[in-house]
Structures are given as C-alpha cells and as structure tokens.
Amino acid sequence: MLFCRSPAPMKLRDAPSACPSLWRWLPCPPAELRLDLVLSSGQSFRWWESSPGAWTGVLGGRVWTLRQDGDRLWYTVYGEEEEHEEEEERDGCPAKAAKLNAAETDRILRDYFQLDVGLSALYHTWxxxxxxxxxVANDFPGVRVLRQDPVECLFSFICTSNNHISRITAMIERLCQAFGRRLCCLDSRPFHAFPSLSALTGAEAEAQLRALGFGYRAKFVSGSARAIAEGLGAEGLCQLRSAPYAEARRVLCALPGVGAKVADxxxxxxxxxxxxxxxxxxVWQIARQRYGVALGGKSLTPRAYQEIGDFFRELWGPRAGWAQAVSTPPFLKPLPPTPSHAHPIISPFQVLFCADLRKGQKPTGSQHQA
Known part of the structure; x- marks a missing residue:
C-alpha cells in the first residue's frame, strides 16, 4: 500500500451503499480475514487504501476495490477503458464498472485469499x-497468506532485496506503468496490469529498469525474465505448484537474483x-532469542537457514509459513538489543517478505536511486 500520514476521505465509489448494483459480497468473518492486516503486510505491493477501510488494487488483470463490513467481504471490479479513455462518473459511480460473471469474480477472490482454508482452526492448532x-494470536486475527500469480510474485520479490515496503511499492508501480497494459483510471490515478514475461525480455529492458531506479536489481529482473521465457515459461512456473517443495525451491534458486529467502x-x-x-x-534472531534455538556461528549460513526452517516446520506443522505470518508480523515491537546484537531487531513480516517494513514511511525523492 502507499502509506499516508492521514486517512483519505471516503469516496462514494468505495461505499457499497452508494452504488449497490455494482457491488457483491462474500461471507467472511474477521477471524478468517482482516484486509487491513493482510493487504498492508507486504505480501503484495499492488494494494492501496483508497479511503478508510477500502482497498483498491490490481488482481487478475482487473482493478478491484475491497472492503469489510461485519462478516461480509464486499468487492467491486472496474472494467478496462478504451485506449486513452478517461473515466466518467455518474452520481459518484464509475460508468465503466465491469459487469463480470459473478461466479467467476467470487472464485477469483476465494482463490486469492485462499478462503477455503479454515484459519480459525489453524490458529487453535498453532x-x-x-x-x-x-x-500474539488474539491481537492479530485473520492474517492469512495470499495465493498470487507466480510471475508477479517472483519479480516483485526480486525487487525486495535491501529494500523497504514503500520503496518496493513505488518500484513495482513504475514497473507496471512502463511495461504493463493500462487498465483504467480512478481519481486521475492510472492502473496497469503486471507486465508479461515478453515485455521484460526486450533488448532495452535492463536499461529501462535502471532508468526507473531499479539499480542492480534491473539485471536480475531482465535476466530472470529471459531465463524463464527461454526455459520453463510462465506456464511451467505455475506448474511448480504441483511439484515438491524442494524441487520448486531448487528451480527458483537457479534464476538470477533469487536466493533461498526470495525462493521461499x-x-x-x-x-x-x-x-x-x-x-x-x-528470523534467525527471533528463533534464538524467543525460541531458544541454539545455532552456532555468527552469520546465517545455509545450514542454519535450513535448521531454522525445520524447527518451525516441526513446531507449527505443514502450514508453518502461515503461522510465521501471524507470529512475526510488522506490528510487533522490536526485540531489545542484546550483548551479541548491537542494534534492535525489527520484527516484521520481514520473515516472509524480505523487506524492511516501516509502516507510515512515504516514498521520497530518493526512491529512484539504486
């Protein structure tokens, strides 16, 4: 999300009561999903709190606005504009709101939020x-893991190394504007689809990315795009969903700019x-200080990485990655300094998202620097 110092005023478009014919809802209690915790956590970088409690972003090549009201998850989907067509409004409602198949849009949301997974039961087990x-669980209900498009997820997380969430969000926005298809414009803000592999494999792609402020990550984005396009392809990347975890991880780690953390x-x-x-x-410090996991050495070696992952898998079971999302979110207080650790630990979703999550920090003029 793009962080603001004060909440934006409510827009009519973001209220189901203003345009009821354009909104649908799914049953979804807060214990199963908290939009504010999940969409601001750094799992995805395409969502923006367009007005208090309303989240607008790009999913499946469409622009959506989501909000929660009691046990209902409300949503509306905007249609694509004609080339260079500006949005028009009538009585505060977008004239181009999409009239999509309701069963299909329900399916997309259920799949994206993995709503078929009973989260409350998992919280109890963990x-x-x-x-x-x-x-910590009672303070952070409804934190679940998204199921994203593999191409978008991969290239988004290649951008997370040595980075923080507001800067990553701005980078992904520039990437989509430069290489992605324009979808629509809301409140003078254009929205674009995530780029295709072919768009990122052009001869000038790396130079364009550097000009957009991607720095050394530019060669990783363009290099991985070429490697996938010339190898397993986007479809093959998606088919890794049915491969064993170790195999999928091995394939990802062979790509430029992808280490164990990004692969996971x-x-x-x-x-x-x-x-x-x-x-x-x-996470290494959390494992040592909060859980007493004794691992030798002064750095996070590949062996220590594997042992920490195995420890949490043994502790939390087959959905250990989901449990980690709750137990070390960006909302917890930092660990205090210790004699063996000179600086306070930031305890974020960094566990998952490889980014320095500094909630409330705006993108600054330095965001184009490497």
Missing part, C-alpha cells in the same frame, strides 16, 4: 503447540508451498 504464538517467499505466496518458511537475520 496456539496449542506454541505458547508464544498464543500470546515465492514458494509460500504463489506456489502452494505452505511449509515454506522464509528466513532472514531477523
């Missing part, structure tokens, strides 16, 4: 196994590998 989980983020957030536990130095 809490019974882990007292530390139990301490992609496995968890787009390839149905719920057991994937992304690990960074913050």
């Amino acid at each position: 809490g019974a196994a882990d007292p530390l989980f139990r301490k 983020c992609v496995c968890l957030l787009s390839l149905d590998k719920a057991e994937a536990v992304p690990v960074d130095t913050h």
Whole structure:
C-alpha cells in the first residue's frame, strides 16, 4: 500500500451503499480475514487504501476495490477503458464498472485469499503447540497468506532485496506503468496490469529498469525474465505448484537474483508451498532469542537457514509459513538489543517478505536511486 500520514476521505465509489448494483459480497468473518492486516503486510505491493477501510488494487488483470463490513467481504471490479479513455462518473459511480460473471469474480477472490482454508482452526492448532504464538494470536486475527500469480510474485520479490515496503511499492508501480497494459483510471490515478514475461525480455529492458531506479536489481529482473521465457515459461512456473517443495525451491534458486529467502517467499505466496518458511537475520534472531534455538556461528549460513526452517516446520506443522505470518508480523515491537546484537531487531513480516517494513514511511525523492 502507499502509506499516508492521514486517512483519505471516503469516496462514494468505495461505499457499497452508494452504488449497490455494482457491488457483491462474500461471507467472511474477521477471524478468517482482516484486509487491513493482510493487504498492508507486504505480501503484495499492488494494494492501496483508497479511503478508510477500502482497498483498491490490481488482481487478475482487473482493478478491484475491497472492503469489510461485519462478516461480509464486499468487492467491486472496474472494467478496462478504451485506449486513452478517461473515466466518467455518474452520481459518484464509475460508468465503466465491469459487469463480470459473478461466479467467476467470487472464485477469483476465494482463490486469492485462499478462503477455503479454515484459519480459525489453524490458529487453535498453532496456539496449542506454541505458547508464544498464543500470546500474539488474539491481537492479530485473520492474517492469512495470499495465493498470487507466480510471475508477479517472483519479480516483485526480486525487487525486495535491501529494500523497504514503500520503496518496493513505488518500484513495482513504475514497473507496471512502463511495461504493463493500462487498465483504467480512478481519481486521475492510472492502473496497469503486471507486465508479461515478453515485455521484460526486450533488448532495452535492463536499461529501462535502471532508468526507473531499479539499480542492480534491473539485471536480475531482465535476466530472470529471459531465463524463464527461454526455459520453463510462465506456464511451467505455475506448474511448480504441483511439484515438491524442494524441487520448486531448487528451480527458483537457479534464476538470477533469487536466493533461498526470495525462493521461499515465492514458494509460500504463489506456489502452494505452505511449509515454506522464509528466513532472514531477523528470523534467525527471533528463533534464538524467543525460541531458544541454539545455532552456532555468527552469520546465517545455509545450514542454519535450513535448521531454522525445520524447527518451525516441526513446531507449527505443514502450514508453518502461515503461522510465521501471524507470529512475526510488522506490528510487533522490536526485540531489545542484546550483548551479541548491537542494534534492535525489527520484527516484521520481514520473515516472509524480505523487506524492511516501516509502516507510515512515504516514498521520497530518493526512491529512484539504486
């Protein structure tokens, strides 16, 4: 999301009561999904709080607005504009709101939020196994893992190295504007689809990305796009959902700019590998200080990475990656400094999302720098 210092005023378009014929809803209690916790956590970088409680973003090549009211998840979908056509409104309602098949839009949302997975039961199981989980779970209900498009997820997380969420969000926005298909314009803000592989494999793609402020990540984005296009393809990447976790991780780690942590983020957030536990130095410290996991060495070695992941998989079970999303979210207080650790630990979804999540930080003029 794009962080603002004060909430935007409510827009008529974002209220189901203003345009009831353009909105649908799914039954979904807050214990099963909290939009505010999930869409601001850094799992995806395409959502924006367009007005208080309303989230607008791009999903499946369409622009959506979502909001929650009690046990209902409301949504509306906007249609694509004609080339260079500006949005028109009548009585505050978008004239181009899409009239899509209701069963299909319901299916897309249920799949994206994995609503067929009963989260409340999982919270109970994790809490019974882990007292530390139990301490934080009541404060953070409804934190679930998204099921994203593998291409979008992969290239988004290639951009997360040594980065923070507001800057990543701005980078992904520029990427989509430069290489993606324009979808529509809301409140003078254009929305674009995520680029296709072919759009990122052009001869000038790396130079364009550098000009957009991607720095060293530019060669990883263009290089991985070429490697996938010339190898397994977008369809093959998606088919990794049916491959064993170890195989999917191995394939991803062979791509430029993809290490174990990014590979695990992609496995968890787009390839149905719920057991994937992304690990960074913050998770390593959490494992040592909060869980007493004794691992030797002064750095996060590949062996330590594997042992930490195995520890949490043993503790939380086959959906360990989901449990980690709750137990180490960006909302928890940092760990205090210790004699062996000179700086306070930031305890974010960094566990999952490989980014320094600084809630409330705006993109600045330095965002175009490498």
